[in-house]
Amino acid sequence: MNYGFWGKLNKPFTVLAPMANVTDWAFRQIIIQTGRPDVFYTEFVSCDGICALGPEKFRGELYFEKNERPIVAQFFTADPEKLKRCVEMAVKMGFDGVDINMGCPDRSIEKQGAGAALIKNPKLARALIKAAKQVAGSLPISVKTRLGYNKIETESWIPHLVEEGIAALVVHGRTRKEMSSVPAHWDEMGKIAEMAKPVGTLVVGNGDIKDMAEARQKASEYKLDGIMIGRGIFNNPWFFNENIKPDSIRPKDKIKLMLQHCDNFSKLWKGEDKTTVKNFDTLKRFFKIYINDWPGAKDLRAQLMDSKSIDEAKALVLGYLKSNS
Numbered sequence: 001m002n003y004g005f006w007g008k009l010n011k012p013f014t015v016l017a018p019m020a021n022v023t024d025w026a027f028r029q030i031i032i033q034t035g036r037p038d039v040f041y042t043e044f045v046s047c048d049g050i051c052a053l054g055p056e057k058f059r060g061e062l063y064f065e066k067n068e069r070p071i072v073a074q075f076f077t078a079d080p081e082k083l084k085r086c087v088e089m090a091v092k093m094g095f096d097g098v099d100i101n102m103g104c105p106d107r108s109i110e111k112q113g114a115g116a117a118l119i120k121n122p123k124l125a126r127a128l129i130k131a132a133k134q135v136a137g138s139l140p141i142s143v144k145t146r147l148g149y150n151k152i153e154t155e156s157w158i159p160h161l162v163e164e165g166i167a168a169l170v171v172h173g174r175t176r177k178e179m180s181s182v183p184a185h186w187d188e189m190g191k192i193a194e195m196a197k198p199v200g201t202l203v204v205g206n207g208d209i210k211d212m213a214e215a216r217q218k219a220s221e222y223k224l225d226g227i228m229i230g231r232g233i234f235n236n237p238w239f240f241n242e243n244i245k246p247d248s249i250r251p252k253d254k255i256k257l258m259l260q261h262c263d264n265f266s267k268l269w270k271g272e273d274k275t276t277v278k279n280f281d282t283l284k285r286f287f288k289i290y291i292n293d294w295p296g297a298k299d300l301r302a303q304l305m306d307s308k309s310i311d312e313a314k315a316l317v318l319g320y321l322k323s324n325s
């Protein structure tokens, strides 16, 4: 088995989940400052998009720096040949691993036969893994998926993936139908760990983890190699840093992060060449993360949600800092 970097991690390891419009370089650099996970992912990127428009159009999504290693590029597609081209590109770009998305419930992605639609098409799912492995060289291949499509299908779906000899399998403990509306079925994770054992695929559990203590408890209870954290980081950007207690974080610490994030965002998405630009509204999700939990935060946040540009948002928080220091 080619484990690549996955084989060198201390267990249980932590992974920041791929999240579209969230886990770009701008945000990952913030998390490096607050306290990093063992592994980073990019947000997912369309192989069909890369093959049609060229990788330059996805410069922002794919950009990373050395201090983010190990970092995995996540792709979605239903076309093994396009996946091959993107894996070759990821090798050249110096990514540490490639992950194939087999869990996204977005209709536009499923329409292409990609994301969660692959749960209904194990033959194609297997062909995608085979294609990726053919060209990956020393780069490890992983898959991120769900427990099933309309119902839990652990026993019939998961073996298709582990039998292909992937280095790691990340399982979001819900079905496609459940989206994110019910608590994750962690009891299925133990079964998956057992299924993966004979092949040696590492199993990473994902879904609803609130803090590091819970991450460790779930890994131990279900004998998992690692835990992936998504929305938990929204509640606490210091999630991975157990030396920082959430109630010791001051409003100005959060505001500082927000200002830094704004600068990172401007740098990444409005580069000199202007090949890739992201709408300012994408940044508003983060205002909710940074500006909360203190008297006055609600009003400031409301003003930020009405702001029209990064400069306006920055001026608002700087003004707030000045009048509250």
Ligand SMILES: Cc1cc2nc3c(=O)[nH]c(=O)nc-3n(C[C@H](O)[C@H](O)[C@H](O)COP(=O)(O)O)c2cc1C
Binding pocket: 017, 018, 019, 020, 021, 022, 043, 044, 074, 101, 103, 104, 144, 172, 206, 207, 208, 209, 228, 229, 230, 231, 232
């Ligand atoms: C805003 C957002 C964007 C997401 N984008 C992706 C993505 O690009 N690729 C992916 O595999 N999963 C994506 N997910 C799913 C997460 O990776 C994760 O599986 C899910 O949020 C459950 O974990 P959590 O309960 O820790 O958040 C996304 C989730 C959110 C909330």
